[in-house]
Every structure is written in structure tokens, then in C-alpha cells.
Amino acid sequence: MAEKKKSGAKPWGGRFTQATDDLLESFSASVHFDYRLYPYDIAGSIAHAKMLGKVSLLSQGEAKLIIKGLQEIETEIKADRFEWDPKLEDVHMNIERALVKKIGKVGEKLHTARSRNDQVALDTRLYLKDALKIIHGGIKELRLSLVRQGLAGQDLIMPGYTHLQRAQPVLLAHHLMAYNEMLKRDMSRLEDLSVRVDVMPLGSAALAGTGLPIDMKFVAKELGFSRVVANSLDGVSDRDYIIEFLAGAAMLMMHLSRFSEDIILWATSEFGFVDLPDELCTGSSIMPQKKNPDIPELVRGKTGRVYGNLMGLLTVMKGLPLSYNRDLQEDKEPLFDTVETLSQILPLMSRLVSRLAFKSENMRAAADDPYITATDLADQLVKQGIPFRQAHAQVGQLVRHCLENNMALTDLDESELIRLCPGVKPGIKKELTLEASVKARVSTGGTAPQQVKAALEKALEELDS
Ligand code: ARG
Numbered sequence: 001m002a003e004k005k006k007s008g009a010k011p012w013g014g015r016f017t018q019a020t021d022d023l024l025e026s027f028s029a030s031v032h033f034d035y036r037l038y039p040y041d042i043a044g045s046i047a048h049a050k051m052l053g054k055v056s057l058l059s060q061g062e063a064k065l066i067i068k069g070l071q072e073i074e075t076e077i078k079a080d081r082f083e084w085d086p087k088l089e090d091v092h093m094n095i096e097r098a099l100v101k102k103i104g105k106v107g108e109k110l111h112t113a114r115s116r117n118d119q120v121a122l123d124t125r126l127y128l129k130d131a132l133k134i135i136h137g138g139i140k141e142l143r144l145s146l147v148r149q150g151l152a153g154q155d156l157i158m159p160g161y162t163h164l165q166r167a168q169p170v171l172l173a174h175h176l177m178a179y180n181e182m183l184k185r186d187m188s189r190l191e192d193l194s195v196r197v198d199v200m201p202l203g204s205a206a207l208a209g210t211g212l213p214i215d216m217k218f219v220a221k222e223l224g225f226s227r228v229v230a231n232s233l234d235g236v237s238d239r240d241y242i243i244e245f246l247a248g249a250a251m252l253m254m255h256l257s258r259f260s261e262d263i264i265l266w267a268t269s270e271f272g273f274v275d276l277p278d279e280l281c282t283g284s285s286i287m288p289q290k291k292n293p294d295i296p297e298l299v300r301g302k303t304g305r306v307y308g309n310l311m312g313l314l315t316v317m318k319g320l321p322l323s324y325n326r327d328l329q330e331d332k333e334p335l336f337d338t339v340e341t342l343s344q345i346l347p348l349m350s351r352l353v354s355r356l357a358f359k360s361e362n363m364r365a366a367a368d369d370p371y372i373t374a375t376d377l378a379d380q381l382v383k384q385g386i387p388f389r390q391a392h393a394q395v396g397q398l399v400r401h402c403l404e405n406n407m408a409l410t411d412l413d414e415s416e417l418i419r420l421c422p423g424v425k426p427g428i429k430k431e432l433t434l435e436a437s438v439k440a441r442v443s444t445g446g447t448a449p450q451q452v453k454a455a456l457e458k459a460l461e462e463l464d465s
Contacts, residue, residue: 009087010087010088010089010093011088011093011096011097011111020087025086025087026086028089028326028329029086029087029089029090030089030090030091030329030332031084031085031086031088031089031090031091031094032084032086033332033333033336034090034091034120034329034332035077035084035091035094036091036127036336037091037120037123037124037127037332038074038077038091038095039074040122040123040124040126040127040130041091041092041095041119041123042070042071042073042074042095043126043223044119044122044123044126044202044223045066045070045095045110046067046070046071046222047202047218047219047222047223048110048114048202048219049063049066049067049070049110050063050067050218050222051214051215051218051219051222052109052110052112052113052214054215054218055212055213055214055215057109057112057113057212057213057214058109058112062106062109065103065106066099066103066106066107066109066110068103069099069102069103069107070095070099072102073095073098073099073102076098082098085097090116090120090329091123092116092119092120092123093116096110096111112212113203113205113210113212113214114202114203114205114210115204115205115206115207115236117204117205117206117207117236117323117324118201118202118203118204118205118206118232118235118236119202120328120329121201121202121204121235121236121238122200122201122202122223124242124331124332124335125197125198125199125200125201125225125241126223127335127339128197128241128242128245128335128339129194129197129198129224131245131339131343132190132193132194132197132245134339134343135190135249135339135342135343135346136187136190136191138342138343138346138347138350139183139186139187139190139252139346140187140463141346141347141350142183142346142349142350142353143180143183143184143187143459143463144350144460144463145349145350145351145353145354146176146177146179146180146183146353147176147177147180147456147459147460147463148354149173149176149353149354149356149358150172150173150176150177150180150452150456151173151456151460153172153173153358153360154171154173154449154452154453154456155171155449156171156172156173156358156360156363156364157169157170157171157172157363157364157367157434157435157438158170158171158172158175158273158363158364158366158367159363159366159367159369159372160174160175160447166366166367166369166372167372168372168373168375168437168441169367169372169373169434169437169438169447170438170447171438171447171449171452172358172363173452173456174447174452174455175262177452177455177456177459179255179259180455180459182255183252183255184459184462185251186248186251186252186255189248189251189252190245190248193241193244193245193248196240196241196244197241197245198225198226198227199225199226199227199228199229199241200216200219200220200223200225200227200228200229201228201229201235201236201238202216202219203216203219203228203229203232203235204229204232204233204235204236205232205236206236206324207232207233207236207237207322207323207324208232208233209232216228232323233322233323234323236323236324237320237322237323237324237325237328239313239317239328239331242313242331242334242335243310243313243314243317245335245338246306246309246310246313246334246335246338247310249306249309249310249338249342250303250306250307250309250310252342253299253302253303253306253307253341253342253345254303256299256303256345256349257299257300257303259296259349260295260296260297260299260300261296261300263276263293263296263352263356264293264296264297264300267293271362271366272359272362273358273359273362273363273366274356274357274358274359275356275357275359276291276293276352276355276356277352277355277356277357278291280295280348280351280352280355281293281294281295282294295348295349295352296352299345299348299349302341302345305337305341306337306338306341306342308334309334309335309337309338310334312330312334313330313331313334313335316328316330316331364434367434368434370402370407370408370409370410370411371399371402371408371409372434372437373409373410373431373432373433373434373436373437374395374396374398374399374409375395376431376432376436376437376440377395377398377409377421377424377428377431377432378391378392378394378395379391379440380424380425380428380431381394381395381421381423381424384423384424384425386423391423394421394422394423395421397420398412398417398420398421401420409432410429410432410433414426414427414428414429417429
């Protein structure tokens with residue numbers, strides 16, 4: 001009988017004769033991580049209680065009492081005066097039990113016409129809706145930092161690379177604005193997904209819906225959802241919205257990781273394109289001279305865990321029969337971890353970007369590679385009607401000539417250039433400077449200053465709205 005009493009202490013304990021094994025108890029408890037859902041769990045319960053009052057499954061007095069009790073519990077949790085009990089498994093049962101303890105038997109009416117299966121789906125949707133706003137705002141701030149750096153150094157020239165070999169000169173602002181484009185797509189992916197998160201599942205109950213006269217639309221409206229789920233089985237077992245978020249986050253991290261890699265390279269003595277601010281770097285415990293780019297390195301490193309979170313949840317889902325299975329509890333740690341990782345990274349990256357001190361002379365010196373304007377020379381030949389392949393071969397031979405004679409393309413005087421490259425017009429050397437090369441690239445999305453300026457202004461306008 002004593003044992004029976006123990007298992008009866010669980011909200012689901014009625015049909016059990018034995019107390020839960022303690023190994024199982026600690027294995028299955030989730031409250032140590034899903035406590036994060038408490039504001040959403042309480043908001044969901046308040047909306048649910050209001051609805052139960054509206055459809056007379058609760059009297060108005062009962063609904064009021066329950067709502068007041070839930071509000072007090074929220075205050076206690078916020079003030080760190082709430083004791084989470086892992087024996088009560090999760091955030092939902094902890095809060096419900098505290099409610100009953102606080103207001104007595106009427107608290108036991110709250111779980112009418114719902115199950116933890118639809119409750120947890122509701123909570124994670126509400127959590128994600130909030131998280132999306134924070135992350136969206138974080139990306140926006142980072143984009144603004146990029147644009148501001150671009151505007152500040154509008155005419156700084158650096159080498160553009162392919163294969164990490166100097167390729168053609170570009171504006172630093174153009175390079176930074178490439179990341180702005182990636183981040184813009186990341187924002188739009190989050191916006192797309194927010195439509196599919198915006199669906200209210202409470203009322204799906206355990207799996208099949210309920211015969212009690214509930215009003216799901218009312219709950220949706222109370223909680224700010226646009227729609228309710230169309231199928232209760234899907235309502236309790238869909239985790240697409242989390243997976244989509246993790247996929248969007250993985251893509252975002254990939255972009256941040258690439259940018260980090262650029263910053264790490266730029267900060268090396270070999271590149272020397274940028275000085276990182278002291279307050280955003282750390283030192284070495286053995287080498288007194290070191291200043292290390294820990295932020296971009298950790299961002300690059302944490303990309304692995306976010307990819308892992310996506311792969312983890314995809315794998316959890318792949319073999320699950322309908323509908324709810326306890327496996328689904330494994331959705332929360334990857335979700336929380338990803339949200340928390342991004343919530344830390346985005347403001348840090350934004351701060352780092354806004355404090356980057358670019359070393360314009362070094363960037364320019366690197367851009368001033370002896371052959372970096374070879375394509376410009378070939379383009380000049382094309383303008384004289386020479387087929388591009390032929391122009392390419394001609395300039396290629398010229399580059400070889402220069403290499404053999406240990407000279408830069410621009411070391412040749414003009415008559416020599418015209419002799420070796422028949423077809424080029426006088427005045428050609430003016431076309432082969434870094435400025436001229438950059439200025440010439442006026443195609444849409446090209447690195448010409450006027451194009452870059454327009455892109456910066458457009459971005460600023462978008463981000464201001
Ligand atoms: N903690 C559980 C989860 O995260 C809540 C739902 C539990 N449902 C159940 N039937 N055991 O999935």
C-alpha cells in the first residue's frame with residue numbers, strides 16, 4: 001500500500017501498483033531543461049482556463065481561481081522561489097502540481113480536454129515564436145553593422161579571391177555586403193517558417209481530439225496564433241517547425257562560420273587586413289605575445305553543434321509511427337541549444353564587426369598584386385573586337401613574359417605593352433590601375449563604387465524600415 005501511494009503521487013499514477021524505478025525517474029525527467037518553457041506553459045494554461053470558463057467546463061469562479069494561481073506560480077518561478085521536482089518529470093506536471101497545492105482540488109480541473117502531448121507542442125511553438133523574433137532582430141543588427149562598416153570604408157580596395165588566390169580587386173564594402181545578402185536570405189527563411197509555426201495545436205488532446213465542447217479558435221486568438229491545427233494526430237506529433245528552424249539556423253551558422261573564417265584569416269600577420277579589438281580577443285597562457293580571435297573561432301566551432309542539432313532531431317523523427325512517442329521529448333535540447341547559441345553569437349558578431357579596424361594600406365598592397373588586372377587588359381582587347389579566348393591567350397603570354405622577366409604588368413611601358421599585345425589602344429595603362437579595374441565593374445551586383453554605394457543605401461533603407 002505504501003508503494004501504491006508513492007506511484008499514486010504521479011499525476012498519472014492511478015493504474016500503477018509500484019513506485020517508479022529511480023533510474024527510470026532520472027532517465028526520463030526533462031524538467032532540468034524544459035523548465036525554460038514555463039512562461040509559455042503558463043500562458044497556454046491561462047488561455048486554456050479562460051476557454052474552459054467560456055464553454056462552461058469551468059465556472060467563472062473556478063477559471064478565475066486557476067488563472068490567479070497560475071499567475072502567482074509564474075511570479076514565484078521568476079523570483080526563483082519555485083522548487084522544481086524531477087520526480088514530477090517535466091515543466092507541465094510541476095506547474096500543475098504546484099497549482100493544485102496552491103488552490104486545492106479545483107486546480108485538478110485545469111487538465112480538462114488537453115494532454116501533455118498537445119500542451120508541449122503548444123509550448124514549443126510559443127517558445128519558437130518568441131525566439132524567432134529575437135534571432136531575426138539579431139541578424140538585422142549584424143547586417144546593420146556590416147552596412148555601417150561598408151559605408152565607413154566605401155573606397156577601401158582589397159584583393160578579391162577565388163581558390164584563396166588573388167583574383168581581381170574588389171571594394172571591402174562589396175565583400176562585406178556579400179555577407180549582408182546571405183544574412184538577408186537567412187532572415188527571409190525565418191520569416192517563411194514563422195508562418196508554419198503560427199498554428200495552435202491545443203485541443204488535439206492526447207492524439208484524437210476531444211469530445212468535450214472546447215473552442216480552439218478562442219485559445220488561438222488569446223495566444224496570438226493565426227490558425228489551429230487541421231489534424232489532431234499531426235497536431236501532437238509534428239515537429240517540422242523545429243526542424244525547419246534548425247535547418248535555417250544551420251544555414252545561418254554556415255554563413256557566420258564562413259565570415260568568421262575570413263576574419264580569422266584577415267587578422268593573421270600573413271594577411272594583416274584587420275586589427276581585432278583587444279576587448280574581444282583573448283591571450284595565451286604561455287605565449288605572452290599572442291592575441292587570439294576567439295569569437296570567430298568559437299562561432300566556426302559552434303557551427304558543428306548546430307549542424308548536430310539538426311541531424312539529431314531529423315534522426316529522432318525518421319522512424320516514429322504516429323502519433324506522439326516519448327522520443328519527441330528529445331526535440332527540446334537541440335531547440336534550446338540552437339536558440340541560446342544564436343542568441344549569444346549574433347550580438348557578439350555584431351559587436352565584433354562594428355569594432356573591426358581595417359588596415360587599408362595592407363589591403364591595398366595585397367590588392368596591388370603584379371597581375372591582378374590581367375582580366376581588365378583582356379577586356380580591353382575584347383572591346384577592340386578581339387574574341388575573348390584569343391584575348392585571354394594573348395594576355396596569358398604577356399603575363400608569362402613578365403614572370404620570366406620578373407616584372408609586373410604595369411612595369412611595362414605603354415609602347416612595349418602595345419607591341420606585345422597588338423590590339424590594345426594607347427592610354428591602356430590608365431585602365432590597369434586598381435581604381436580603374438574596380439570602377440569598370442558596373443554590371444548589376446558588380447564591385448564598381450556606384451553599384452556598391454547603391455547596394456549599401458538599399459540595405460540601409462531595408463534595415464531602417
Ligand atoms: N515531457 C514530455 C515531452 O517533452 C511531455 C509530453 C509527455 N507525454 C506523455 N505521454 N508522456 O514530450
